[in-house]
Amino acid sequence: MIRINESSPIPIYQQIIEGMQREILAGVFGADDRLPSIRDLAVALKVNPNTIARAYQELANTGTIYFKRGQGAYVTPKSADDLLEQARGEMEKHIIEIVAIARSMNLDRQVVRKIFDAVLDQQEVK
């Protein structure tokens, strides 16, 4: 179940997007499963239906879900490759930021990789 943090600076609709992505990745909702209706989820999370609608709309824009008119929202069947590609895109943005910092410091690849590995260790990435 998605949990909303009212006091977070992260917009509610964004929290819902991320929560749904997590649940879909975790298999709570499988391919072509129906998501909770906008109204139901709005009641459950105690937010305005428009806020849910916005989150669903963005999930639809990125191809994560699709709508059947008058019926509801469903999970787009995606291959593991599709999901990986999407994640890769997100990662790339961060890596490009890192590259910009590295450039301004005149750091070469070796140094950047060293920092990268150190943080991976610290975050206990296997």
Place this chain on the structure above:
Amino acid sequence: MIRINESSPIPIYQQIIEGMQREILAGVFGADDRLPSIRDLAVALKVNPNTIARAYQELANTGTIYFKRGQGAYVTPKSADDLLEQARGEMEKHIIEIVAIARSMNLDRQVVRKIFDAVLDQQEVK
């Protein structure tokens, strides 16, 4: 010389912060050099003095510059280690985001490193 992009979604004060950091890194302003006065820079960049003041204030908060009351703003003398440490902190934030994505996808270190290297290649990091 710093260039302001009026139509950018990045706030002017932020552009000034980044611009100043770049110039300091590039050696345009060395240790204990005086920066342009708030008013002068405001005229030069055609923005409100308060906007410059805000940028300078944040640069002072992060220890990049310091003020002499009634006189002006000066570049804090910093070791290469200090600068590297600062850059490392910025990089860490991005890497932690990458880790979060990797976790949700159940990616291991090997895969993440592969993606990382690929983007470094693509960005032509030596």
Place this chain on the structure above:
DNA sequence: TTTAGTGTGTTACTCTACTAATACACTAAC
């Protein structure tokens, strides 16, 4: 003491993102 230079503080305007209230339009089942 006066002056011209510095950064600081207060206040207010504007713009945008976010959220909500409410009415609308489509679909399926009866």
Place this chain on the structure above:
DNA sequence: GTTAGTGTATTAGTAGAGTAACACACTAAA
């Protein structure tokens, strides 16, 4: 056709970030 369920569109309110106008306080030099 009616009903109960879906998502959609319009409009408005709220809060916050960003920017600006302008008066204030400190410093150094004349």
